[in-house]
Amino acid sequence: MRHRLLRLRSGYDIALIWLQDQSQTSAVATYLNTNANALFIDEVMAGAELKLKFNNPASDSRTPDIIVQPVYGTIYTGPKKKNAEHGGSVSATPTLA
Numbered sequence: 001m002r003h004r005l006l007r008l009r010s011g012y013d014i015a016l017i018w019l020q021d022q023s024q025t026s027a028v029a030t031y032l033n034t035n036a037n038a039l040f041i042d043e044v045m046a047g048a049e050l051k052l053k054f055n056n057p058a059s060d061s062r063t064p065d066i067i068v069q070p071v072y073g074t075i076y077t078g079p080k081k082k083n084a085e086h087g088g089s090v091s092a093t094p095t096l097a
Contacts, residue, residue: 013075015068022058025065032068043069 029046045067
């Protein structure tokens, strides 16, 4: 099911998610929030909350449908791709994780 929903995912220290079917944004955001502990998610930004800070994803394809901020220190990657990361959207991430 996720392969049909996901158009593009970007990032190592933050997940930017563009969906094939934007009508599923609420359902995907709910799934991510429900499983936040298991997925090491600190915050899921979608819908009205996302539109307060960014352009509307429905009318601007540059804006992701969902933004996921992981728990501090989490890097989303495979086991042999990366061993450190810097940057991100929290104040503590200018240094290596």
